[in-house]
Amino acid sequence: MTGGGRTAAGGPPVMVVLRGLGLGDLLTVVPALRALRRAHPGHRIVLAAPASLAPLVPLIGAVDGLLDVSGPGPVPLGVAPDIAVNLHGRGPQSLAALRRTGPGRLLTHAHPDFPEVPGPPWRGDAHEVRRWCDLLGWYGVAADPGDLELEVPPGWAPPPVARPWAAGPAPESVSAWEPEPAAVDSGAAGPGPEGFPPGAGPGPYVSPPDRPAPAAGRAPAGRGAARPGPRVPRSRRPASVVLHPGAAAPARRWPPERFALVSLALRQAGHEVVITGSAGERVLAEQVASLACLPEACVLAGRTGLRDLVALVARARLVVCGDTGVAHLASALATPSVVLFGPVSPALWGPPHGPHVALWAGRSGDPHGDLPDEGLLEIGVLEVLDAAVNLLEVGVR
Numbered sequence: 001m002t003g004g005g006r007t008a009a010g011g012p013p014v015m016v017v018l019r020g021l022g023l024g025d026l027l028t029v030v031p032a033l034r035a036l037r038r039a040h041p042g043h044r045i046v047l048a049a050p051a052s053l054a055p056l057v058p059l060i061g062a063v064d065g066l067l068d069v070s071g072p073g074p075v076p077l078g079v080a081p082d083i084a085v086n087l088h089g090r091g092p093q094s095l096a097a098l099r100r101t102g103p104g105r106l107l108t109h110a111h112p113d114f115p116e117v118p119g120p121p122w123r124g125d126a127h128e129v130r131r132w133c134d135l136l137g138w139y140g141v142a143a144d145p146g147d148l149e150l151e152v153p154p155g156w157a158p159p160p161v162a163r164p165w166a167a168g169p170a171p172e173s174v175s176a177w178e179p180e181p182a183a184v185d186s187g188a189a190g191p192g193p194e195g196f197p198p199g200a201g202p203g204p205y206v207s208p209p210d211r212p213a214p215a216a217g218r219a220p221a222g223r224g225a226a227r228p229g230p231r232v233p234r235s236r237r238p239a240s241v242v243l244h245p246g247a248a249a250p251a252r253r254w255p256p257e258r259f260a261l262v263s264l265a266l267r268q269a270g271h272e273v274v275i276t277g278s279a280g281e282r283v284l285a286e287q288v289a290s291l292a293c294l295p296e297a298c299v300l301a302g303r304t305g306l307r308d309l310v311a312l313v314a315r316a317r318l319v320v321c322g323d324t325g326v327a328h329l330a331s332a333l334a335t336p337s338v339v340l341f342g343p344v345s346p347a348l349w350g351p352p353h354g355p356h357v358a359l360w361a362g363r364s365g366d367p368h369g370d371l372p373d374e375g376l377l378e379i380g381v382l383e384v385l386d387a388a389v390n391l392l393e394v395g396v397r
Contacts, residue, residue, distance in 0.1 A: 011044065012042055012043060012044045013042065013043050013044070013081075013082035013083075014043065014044050014046060014077070014079055014081040014082055014083075015036065015040060015043040015044070015045045015046065015081060015082060015083040015084070015085065016046045016048055016067070016075060016077050016081045016083075016084050016085070016098070016101060016103070017029075017033065017036065017045060017046070017047050017048065017063075017084075017085040017087055018048045018049075018069065018072070018073065018075060018084070018085070018086055018087060018088045018094055018097065018098055019047065019048065019049050019087045019088055020048060020049055020050065020069040020070050020071045020072060020073070020088055020094075021049070021050075021088065022050070022053075022248070022325055023053065023056075023306070023325030023326075023328065023329065024324060024325035024326075024327065024328035024329075024349075025128075025325075026049055026053050026056060027056075027148070027150075027325070027328040027329060027331070027332050028128045028129045028132070028328060028349075029087045029129075029132050030060055030062075030147065030148055030150070030332065031129060031132070031133055031143050031144055031145050031146070031147040031148060032087055032132040032133055032135070032136055032143050033045070033047070033060055033062040033063060033087075034060070034061065034062045034143070034144075034147050035133070035136050035141050035142060035143030035144070035147075036062065036085065036136065036141065037061075037062035037063075039136075039141045039142075040083070043082065043083065044064045044065065045062060045063050045064050045065075046063075046064065046065045046066070046067050046077065046081075047063045047065070047066050047067065048067045048069035048073075048075050048077075049066060049067075049068075049069060050068065050069070050070045051066065051068035052306065053066070053306065054066055054306075055305070055306045055307040055310065056150070056306065056310070058153075059150040059151060059152065059153075059310070060150070071093075072088055072089065072091060072093035072094035072097055073093060073094060073096070073097020073098070073100075074097050074100065075097050075098060075100070075101055077101050080101060080102035080103065080104070081101055081102075081103045081104070082103065082104045082105065083103060083104065083105045083106075083107065084098040084099075084101055084103035084105070084106045084107070085098075085106075085107045085108070086098055086106070086107065086108035086109070087132050087135075090109055090111065090122040091111075092111055092113040092114070094108075095108050095111055095113075095114055095117065096114075099114075099117075107119070107135070107136070107139050108135075109121065109122045109135060110122075119135075119138070120134070120135060120138040125347075125348075126348075127145075127347060127348055127349070127350070128348060128349050129145045129148070129352075130145045133145045145352075146352065148331060148332050148352060149332060149333070149334060150310075150332045150333055152310060152311060152314040152333065156307060156310065156311040156314070157311050158240070158308065158311045158312040158315055159300065159303070159304055159308045159311075159312065239272070239315050239316055239317045240271075240272045240273065240274045240312065240315075240316050240317065241266050241271045241272065241273050241274070241316065241317055241318045241319075241320070241388075242274055242276055242312060242313060242316045242318070242319045242320070242321075242326070243259050243262065243263055243273060243274070243275050243276070243288065243319075243320050243321070244275075244276045244277060244319065244320070244321035244322070244324065244326040245259045245275065245277065245281070245284055245285065245288050245321075245322070246277040246278065246281035246284055246285070246301070246322075246324065247322040247323065247324040248324065249367060249368045249369060249370075250369065250370050250371055250372060251342060251343050251365065251366055251367055251368060251369035251370070251371065251372060251373045251376070252322045252323050252324065252342055252343065252344075252367060252373065252376065253284075253322060253372055253376075254322055254340050254342075254372070254376055254379065255372065255377070256284060256287045256288045256291065257291060258380075258381045258384070259275075259288045259292075259320070260287075260288050260289075260291035260292040261292075261381045262320060262381060262384055262385060262388065263275075263288065263289075263292035263294060264292050264293070265385055266388065267292065267294065271317065271392075272298075273292070273294060273298060274298045274299075274300050274312070275288050275289050275294070275298060275299050275300065275301060276300050276301055276304065276309060276312070276326065277300075277301030277302065278301065278302060279301070279302035280302075281301050281302070282299070282301045282302040284301070285299045285300075285301035285302075286299055286301075300312070309326075309329070310329065310333070313326065313329050313330055313333055313335050314333045314335065316330075316335050317336070317392065318335070318336050318337065318338070318388060318391055318392060319335055319336070319337040319338070320337070320338045320340075320384065320388060321337070321338075321339060321340070322339070322340045322341075322342070322376075323339060323340070323341050323342065323344055323346075323349055323367075327339040327351060328351075330351070330356070331351045331352055331354070331356060334354060334355065335355075336355035336356065336391040336392075336394070337351060337355070337356045337357070337391075338356075338357050338359065338384055338387040338388050338391065339351055339356065339357070339358050339359070340359050340376060340379055340384065341358055341359065341360040341375075341376070342360075342361075342365065342367075342372070342373030342374075342375050342376025342377075342379075343364055343365035343366055343367045343369065343373040343375065343376070344364065344367050345360060345364060346358035346360050355391055355394065357387040357390070357391065359379050359383060359384065359387060360375070360379075361375035361376070361378035361379060362375070363375040363378075
């Protein structure tokens, strides 16, 4: 392979890094990108990734340009790079696309279709962040898997609609409900169909007695085991609690009825709750809000760009979501989070150490399945509230 490695104007040598995937995928390679910058300070680093991720590029602090690429290629760089780095995946398409750019050097995992290209073997049991750090380590580039944090510029602010109760009624005080103490199902189903029997209100989740929370990360105690819900601590700050019910595949989507029950308990404790998501997830977000009696102004799905979402999560008290990009955003911004895992173990995609709780029932499945994963459905509403309460009581933010 040959390649002059300079721009058409005779500028610095070029390095192209392929990661043609989504939000969470980009955030998992931040340590690798920063390691490449430290190892090659004189190169112009071009990230080949979707243009929609452009607002994140300045926050990484390691990338000079963005080339709009979705998927494994092609990579229309327009110049033969000095170095090409495959942070996309293990398939032959991404490796072939980078070879076609004519790089002077190619950093990638080994693949049997290209026996002449050196590289380490792919490990299926590696955490996604460490995978790419280890790849660079094989080539002599030291990377720190903990170097994940993003710094949000002071001028970035959440969308005005997300500020305390810009529209719609403020949540009633907890004491106003005065519900009778009630036992609720600690397993997946909750009382009645998905926790909403006809005429039922949010009362059962408001003022039962305090009791010790279960260990973080464990599955529910068992279906049908009735116990009181947790007492949610009252909010002392106007920052939002962000609920993000969507995920790329149905297998990783916790039911909207359960997100609504979590929202009910948090809102009655005085927490501002907002529902986020893409434009395609707007209907899902509205369903959660309707079940939880949230005002329409709290539904931000489809109404925020990536920059708005980053600012919102950076200032949130808590994020509750599935195994999706927003979970990685919370990790990058050190925002406390409760992340619900189903078909994929948190050992592979879970948050780092810090103010985060990963819930998983301990079984694996198809992350691209058309139905909610059975393991994900084993995570009950009370278990999620337990984790949320623990993080809110810590008062990290």
